[in-house]
Amino acid sequence: MITLTPLRNFDVPVHASCINPDEFKSKTLKEIAELPVTEGNRNLTLSDLFKIEQDKTETPSITLNGDFKKVKRVGQGMKTGEIIINGNAGMHTGERMAGGKIVINGNADSWTGSEMKAGTIEIHGDAGDYLASPYRGSGTGVKGGYIIVDGSVGNEVGCYLKGGVIKIKGNAGIFLGYHMTDGAIYVEKQCSSRTGAAMTGGKIILAGTVTELMPSFTIDSIKPKVKVDATQSVAGPFYVFLGDLADHGTGKLFVSKTNNPQLAFYEKYL
Numbered sequence: 001m002i003t004l005t006p007l008r009n010f011d012v013p014v015h016a017s018c019i020n021p022d023e024f025k026s027k028t029l030k031e032i033a034e035l036p037v038t039e040g041n042r043n044l045t046l047s048d049l050f051k052i053e054q055d056k057t058e059t060p061s062i063t064l065n066g067d068f069k070k071v072k073r074v075g076q077g078m079k080t081g082e083i084i085i086n087g088n089a090g091m092h093t094g095e096r097m098a099g100g101k102i103v104i105n106g107n108a109d110s111w112t113g114s115e116m117k118a119g120t121i122e123i124h125g126d127a128g129d130y131l132a133s134p135y136r137g138s139g140t141g142v143k144g145g146y147i148i149v150d151g152s153v154g155n156e157v158g159c160y161l162k163g164g165v166i167k168i169k170g171n172a173g174i175f176l177g178y179h180m181t182d183g184a185i186y187v188e189k190q191c192s193s194r195t196g197a198a199m200t201g202g203k204i205i206l207a208g209t210v211t212e213l214m215p216s217f218t219i220d221s222i223k224p225k226v227k228v229d230a231t232q233s234v235a236g237p238f239y240v241f242l243g244d245l246a247d248h249g250t251g252k253l254f255v256s257k258t259n260n261p262q263l264a265f266y267e268k269y270l
Helices: 029-033 261-269
Strands: 002-006 036-039 042-045 050-054 062-065 082-086 098-104 118-123 146-149 162-168 182-187 203-206 218-229 232-243 251-256
Touching: 029 050, 162 218, 182 218, 203 218, 218 251, 218 261
Parallel strands: 002 062, 062 082, 082 098, 098 118, 118 146, 146 162, 162 182, 182 203, 203 251
Antiparallel strands: 002 050, 036 042, 218 232, 232 251
């Protein structure tokens, strides 16, 4: 196992996509220390910014101790291994991840898990905007894997989702699941407006309260429970809405009936 600890606080962003089990594999400690990073506009090496230690433990592959909020692209494209971050994580953590596991014992910044294909990201805090969402102008959404958030998330989470599962134990901001075509998103507490806008497939499960529903969704039925994934089902009852009809969508919104009595008027359309 390799352990990295910042040598000081970072005032400007650090790009360190080399912090990756696939990059570290089969390298000596000296070779790892010489891997390139940038701090602002300066080209440096990993050892210029981090204390690097090694022990014989194989799992996890990499442990990061300290505040990594300014450190971007940790675990980018990783296929194997495990990264544990004991602190906050920076932007683009786990971007294009294709396997392995990242555990964040803190908060995660924006675009965590962007373009993810497989693997698991556990966030034992809050996550910022654009979790599991592509960059502006791109439609390359998450295709697989698991993202689990113990806290709340920001806006535009799971946009263009094409597969995989996102579980949020706290609240979610606006435009959750925008343009999603497949996969599942589960929110345990409050969800804001514009949920499922332009979605054409997949499912969003809202077990808590909702701010509003878009008028381009139509009620279909009431279900006693709903399956999130192969390991979890949630007891209802749930209203089932179909949409986004403005985009000829067949996605499903499952909304808690008990926690949203303001939606009872929809029942007359069943």
